[in-house]
Amino acid sequence: MSKETLHDRTKVTPSAPELAVKSSHIPRRPKITPPKPRKDISTPTIALGEIPNLQILNEKGEISDPSHEPNLEPAELLRIYRAMVLTRKLDTRMLTMQRQGEMGTFAPGMGQEATQIGQIYPLTKKDWFAPSYRSFGAQLWRGWTIEGLMLLWDGFSEGFEIPDGVNDLPFSIVIGSHVATATGVAMGIKRRDDEMRWC
Numbered sequence: 001m002s003k004e005t006l007h008d009r010t011k012v013t014p015s016a017p018e019l020a021v022k023s024s025h026i027p028r029r030p031k032i033t034p035p036k037p038r039k040d041i042s043t044p045t046i047a048l049g050e051i052p053n054l055q056i057l058n059e060k061g062e063i064s065d066p067s068h069e070p071n072l073e074p075a076e077l078l079r080i081y082r083a084m085v086l087t088r089k090l091d092t093r094m095l096t097m098q099r100q101g102e103m104g105t106f107a108p109g110m111g112q113e114a115t116q117i118g119q120i121y122p123l124t125k126k127d128w129f130a131p132s133y134r135s136f137g138a139q140l141w142r143g144w145t146i147e148g149l150m151l152l153w154d155g156f157s158e159g160f161e162i163p164d165g166v167n168d169l170p171f172s173i174v175i176g177s178h179v180a181t182a183t184g185v186a187m188g189i190k191r192r193d194d195e196m197r198w199c
Helices: 005-010 016-024 074-099 115-119 136-142 146-153 177-191
Strands: none
Touching: 005 146, 074 115, 074 146, 115 136, 136 146
């Protein structure tokens, strides 16, 4: 003989009508009908143009087009190559220090050595340069010291001091913000009819 507890005897199983009444009080998600596309509105086509591809070297390191040969002396090519290697080595060292907690924020520029050196190679000492936060290789070429750049990236204000005789602006961390200052300096140079260049 099974023992029936008080709890079992007081159980009330709701009937089907009661369940229907309760479920009717549950708010239902409104049915959303997607808008129909209007035929009287036309989407304009934006012409983005084309970006030409300029390749100096092929995958074997050979000049792809003889007309692009820079005609630089071997000693000058070695000087440029040494600057790119120094940029890579400094990048690797500073990134390692940052990962070890010995340096603050650091933005690596690995793979951008040629663009860093190439963009400022034609500039002279009297020309101006507005570096971004991945341009420390270009800054080395322009006359900044490794010690100064390491102080800069480690958060010391002494590192932001521009070396004497270097026409550089303080480097910018905000992406694209150096373009506005570069444009302003370029407009000033043009207004004075000066022969300086700006990068």
